[in-house]
Amino acid sequence: MNEVSNHPAKVLKPNLALKKALAYNYVPVEKLEIIDDENGSFETAGIINQQDKIVHISNNFDKNTQNFTAAHELGHALLHKQSVLHRDRPINGISKNVKRNFRTASR
Numbered sequence: 001m002n003e004v005s006n007h008p009a010k011v012l013k014p015n016l017a018l019k020k021a022l023a024y025n026y027v028p029v030e031k032l033e034i035i036d037d038e039n040g041s042f043e044t045a046g047i048i049n050q051q052d053k054i055v056h057i058s059n060n061f062d063k064n065t066q067n068f069t070a071a072h073e074l075g076h077a078l079l080h081k082q083s084v085l086h087r088d089r090p091i092n093g094i095s096k097n098v099k100r101n102f103r104t105a106s107r
Helices: 014-023 063-078
Strands: 025-029 034-037 040-043 046-051 053-059 087-089
Touching: 014 025, 014 063, 046 063, 053 063
Parallel strands: 025 053
Antiparallel strands: 034 040, 046 053, 046 087
16 A cells, blocks of 8 residues: 655655646756855756746755755746746755855745
């Protein structure tokens, strides 16, 4: 018998919502680009191109991070209508020297 999980990370399937409900091309990739900014370097976890309806998710992170990133990109697809590429750092990819209050930070 199959056990049903109540853990949100195990039941959420944002890739299906992107593909089936919104007609996005969901593309897992081996690795995405490295970005250097004022906070250091980080590997991009996900990219959404709303104009072409494509989402790339890096396989270079654990499954929970990939799932979170896909859900985050789904939020962009539903809530924002931007015409430029949007790149997201992984939730675990913030440089150690960056102070961030997760209770009040929106991103």
